[in-house]
Amino acid sequence: MENKKRVVVGLSGGVDSSVAAYLLKEQGYEVIGMFMKNWHDETVTISNECPWMEDSTDAMLVAEKLDIPFQAIDLSEEYRERIVDYMFSEYENGRTPNPDILCNREIKFDIFLKAAQKLKADFVATGHYCQKGEVKANGKTVYQLLAGADPNKDQSYFLCQLDQDQLSKALFPIGHLQKSEVRKIAKEQDLITADKKDSQGLCFIGKVRLPEFLQQQLKPKKGDIYVIPENHPVYSRSAQIPAGIDPDDYDQETLDMICLPLKYEFNQGNKIGEHNGAHYFTVGQRKGLQVGGTGKPLFVIATDTRENIIYTGLGEEHPGLNRYGLFVPKKDIHWIRQDLKLQEGHNARYQARIRYRQPLTWATLIMRENGLYVLFDEPQRGIASGQFVAWYDGKETIGSGVIS
Numbered sequence: 001m002e003n004k005k006r007v008v009v010g011l012s013g014g015v016d017s018s019v020a021a022y023l024l025k026e027q028g029y030e031v032i033g034m035f036m037k038n039w040h041d042e043t044v045t046i047s048n049e050c051p052w053m054e055d056s057t058d059a060m061l062v063a064e065k066l067d068i069p070f071q072a073i074d075l076s077e078e079y080r081e082r083i084v085d086y087m088f089s090e091y092e093n094g095r096t097p098n099p100d101i102l103c104n105r106e107i108k109f110d111i112f113l114k115a116a117q118k119l120k121a122d123f124v125a126t127g128h129y130c131q132k133g134e135v136k137a138n139g140k141t142v143y144q145l146l147a148g149a150d151p152n153k154d155q156s157y158f159l160c161q162l163d164q165d166q167l168s169k170a171l172f173p174i175g176h177l178q179k180s181e182v183r184k185i186a187k188e189q190d191l192i193t194a195d196k197k198d199s200q201g202l203c204f205i206g207k208v209r210l211p212e213f214l215q216q217q218l219k220p221k222k223g224d225i226y227v228i229p230e231n232h233p234v235y236s237r238s239a240q241i242p243a244g245i246d247p248d249d250y251d252q253e254t255l256d257m258i259c260l261p262l263k264y265e266f267n268q269g270n271k272i273g274e275h276n277g278a279h280y281f282t283v284g285q286r287k288g289l290q291v292g293g294t295g296k297p298l299f300v301i302a303t304d305t306r307e308n309i310i311y312t313g314l315g316e317e318h319p320g321l322n323r324y325g326l327f328v329p330k331k332d333i334h335w336i337r338q339d340l341k342l343q344e345g346h347n348a349r350y351q352a353r354i355r356y357r358q359p360l361t362w363a364t365l366i367m368r369e370n371g372l373y374v375l376f377d378e379p380q381r382g383i384a385s386g387q388f389v390a391w392y393d394g395k396e397t398i399g400s401g402v403i404s
């Protein structure tokens with residue numbers, strides 16, 4: 001008899017990974033369930049809300065029900081080093097990190113994958129809503145990261161930093177299903193996770209609230225909130241894409257103006273209130289400013305963590321909030337499809353997004369010596385440095401990068 005391929009499936013104690021494990025078993029794989037503990041207890045007890053104990057018990061019960069071996073591993077040290085510390089340092093520097101994307105690249109498809117390989121696994125599987133494809137390029141197999149079939153659940157954005165090696169070892173057994181179908185299978189198989197509520201992203205923001213989390217390490221620091229008028233000269237050239245220019249013909253100054261973060265000075269605006277620490281805030285944020293009586297809603301358009309100043313704009317249409325371009329420095333550009341990598345001096349049209357579940361927008365990608373300029377056809381709300389931009393050809397994620 002042919003040797004069965006061995007798969008370690010990440011069992012989170014949720015319904016998606018439970019059904020992923022069930023389907024793999026049905027398909028004839030030799031399946032091992034593995035739960036990872038990501039959080040140190042002291043980090044968790046702050047809000048008493050990260051129920052990893054309950055989750056790991058659920059994961060174990062699912063494994064028992066499916067009659068597959070089960071292991072729990074403690075990755076909390078690695079998680080702290082690679083995700084938690086990065087979160088703090090990014091916020092401290094006024095950037096907006098995405099822990100879910102990092103967790104996939106650094107933990108699930110790196111450390112967790114290596115732990116699986118120690119168990120002689122051929123693959124690692126997760127309950128992500130995305131799919132894997134394959135094409136041939138220059139005679140070689142190239143793996144594709146494709147959207148999940150359920151448009152409301154597509155999680156491919158969270159995997160936009162995976163590389164070919166990681167993808168070659170990944171399986172996404174529920175990616176072709178709708179969420180409702182996944183729940184139905186879980187019910188039919190009498191899995192105890194069938195009715196469990198969805199987690200929001202990873203164990204992070206959903207379970208440990210972000211402001212509470214940040215306050216563990218970033219101390220409050222009173223500072224000023226300024227409001228920048230809409231007609232400020234800084235927007236005269238930065239707030240739109242000049243019509244009729246061929247992407248090959250953009251001069252560097254114009255690109256920088258449209259795509260680099262705008263620099264504000266406090267004397268450009270009026271003081272409108274105070275905050276308790278610029279490092280708690282992110283571009284696009286509306287809640288938590290606690291400035292009343294402004295008529296139109298107030299949005300963060302920039303933070304200066306060095307000077308501890310928050311710059312805001314009034315109204316959803318403020319040009320500081322809605323920008324056409326962004327920039328990814330050379331070292332932060334990642335191509336899943338290496339074979340489609342843009343060469344310096346070239347440009348291409350792709351669809352792109354800067355956050356999970358955001359509808360895709362057409363954009364022109366312009367590769368220059370220092371990095372990648374992304375010019376959207378429509379202005380994008382709240383582009384923040386540290387966020388990931390991902391670009392797509394239809395359902396396929398082609399590449400991604402960290403916004404400068």
Ligand SMILES: Nc1ncnc2c1ncn2[C@@H]1O[C@H](COP(=O)(O)OP(=O)(O)OP(=O)(O)O)[C@@H](O)[C@H]1O
Nearest residue numbers: 010011012014015016017035036126127199201202
């Ligand atoms: N603590 C964990 N241990 C093992 N695998 C995990 C863990 N957390 C997440 N995963 C894996 O990553 C996938 C995506 O995680 P995410 O937190 O986005 O969960 P989800 O989409 O709500 O899925 P689920 O319903 O399985 O929890 C999960 O389906 C699971 O395979």
